[in-house]
Amino acid sequence: MANHSTSHPTHVQHHFVDSDQQFDTAKMGMWVFLVNEILFFGGLFCAYIVYRAWYPELFTEAALELNTFWGAVNTVVLIGSSLTVAMAIRSAQKDQIEGLKKNLLITIGLAVVFMVIKGFEYAHKFELGIFPGEYYTYEGLEHAQAAVFFSIYYMLTGVHALHVIIGIGLIYWIYRRASKGEFSSEYYTPVEITGLYWHLVDLIWIFLFPLLYLIE
Amino acid sequence: MSEHNHEHHVSSAGQLWAIGTALLFLTILTVVLAKFVAIPPPFDVVTAISIALVKAFLVAAFFMNLYWDVKFNAMLLLMAASFFILMVVITLLDTMYRNDVIPSF
Numbered sequence: 001m002a003n004h005s006t007s008h009p010t011h012v013q014h015h016f017v018d019s020d021q022q023f024d025t026a027k028m029g030m031w032v033f034l035v036n037e038i039l040f041f042g043g044l045f046c047a048y049i050v051y052r053a054w055y056p057e058l059f060t061e062a063a064l065e066l067n068t069f070w071g072a073v074n075t076v077v078l079i080g081s082s083l084t085v086a087m088a089i090r091s092a093q094k095d096q097i098e099g100l101k102k103n104l105l106i107t108i109g110l111a112v113v114f115m116v117i118k119g120f121e122y123a124h125k126f127e128l129g130i131f132p133g134e135y136y137t138y139e140g141l142e143h144a145q146a147a148v149f150f151s152i153y154y155m156l157t158g159v160h161a162l163h164v165i166i167g168i169g170l171i172y173w174i175y176r177r178a179s180k181g182e183f184s185s186e187y188y189t190p191v192e193i194t195g196l197y198w199h200l201v202d203l204i205w206i207f208l209f210p211l212l213y214l215i216e
Numbered sequence: 217m218s219e220h221n222h223e224h225h226v227s228s229a230g231q232l233w234a235i236g237t238a239l240l241f242l243t244i245l246t247v248v249l250a251k252f253v254a255i256p257p258p259f260d261v262v263t264a265i266s267i268a269l270v271k272a273f274l275v276a277a278f279f280m281n282l283y284w285d286v287k288f289n290a291m292l293l294l295m296a297a298s299f300f301i302l303m304v305v306i307t308l309l310d311t312m313y314r315n316d317v318i319p320s321f
Contacts, residue, residue: 086227
């Protein structure tokens with residue numbers, strides 16, 4: 001192979017013209033993945049909409065079992081974590097590697113707080129016998145389809161929580177690579193696209209919160 | 217730095233905090249409106265979703281940098297939203313016009 005790579009920075013792979021093309025390509029690839037994520041959650045949101053249209057009174061009744069306060073706290077926690085991810089990317093762009101690592105750690109901390117709160121919410125419901133589908137044994141709700149609401153609730157919040165857990169893993173991986181000095185203002189593509197993923201997790205919750213916790 | 221680098225947009229810390237604060241404010245607003253103001257249905261849902269859409273716009277435009285990014289990525293997001301709406305509308309055209317809801321569901 002001809003050696004024409006002398007002018008290339010080491011992170012640029014052979015098949016890209018330059019660093020910018022590689023960055024834009026990676027980012028577009030991530031957006032295509034996010035399109036798939038939106039439509040994947042879209043199916044669940046669609047189920048929500050269909051059942052809410054069929055049984056509006058069920059949603060009013062069953063949503064009272066959800067704790068608005070903790071839902072709101074989790075919303076604030078996720079917004080905070082989106083802010084710290086954005087700050088992490090800014091740090092990388094400005095070559096502030098310590099700032100990048102610090103912001104990534106705060107993000108992981110906030111994500112763990114989110115999961116702990118979610119865990120307590122789930123545990124409380126399990127104690128009451130509020131399980132999804134046929135395992136539902138709670139008798140505090142009159143509505144015959146009460147279990148349906150909670151099946152939708154568990155699918156939406158459960159798949160979202162799975163994304164949060166995966167996000168924690170990804171951000172930790174970015175933190176490790178940042179510690180090894182792999183990122184700089186010249187090359188921070190993995191920070192950027194992991195950030196995009198994390199913002200999407202926040203975006204989904206921005207809709208889940210009013211749809212599940214704020215039904216009056 | 218390398219001469220290849222055209223400018224990537226770097227948001228100022230103030231800008232990012234302003235967006236974060238706006239998102240916090242909108243979260244408080246949507247809770248207050250839902251819990252303490254009796255908005256007649258269906259406008260309660262319309263209000264909550266409208267606020268969520270504003271929040272989503274702020275996140276997508278300024279945290280995910282679509283505002284400064286190549287327009288193609290914004291188009292991808294809008295296409296995803298459009299196809300989601302299409303899926304919901306087509307599904308509702310079925311489910312809203314059945315004589316009987318499937319009993320066990």
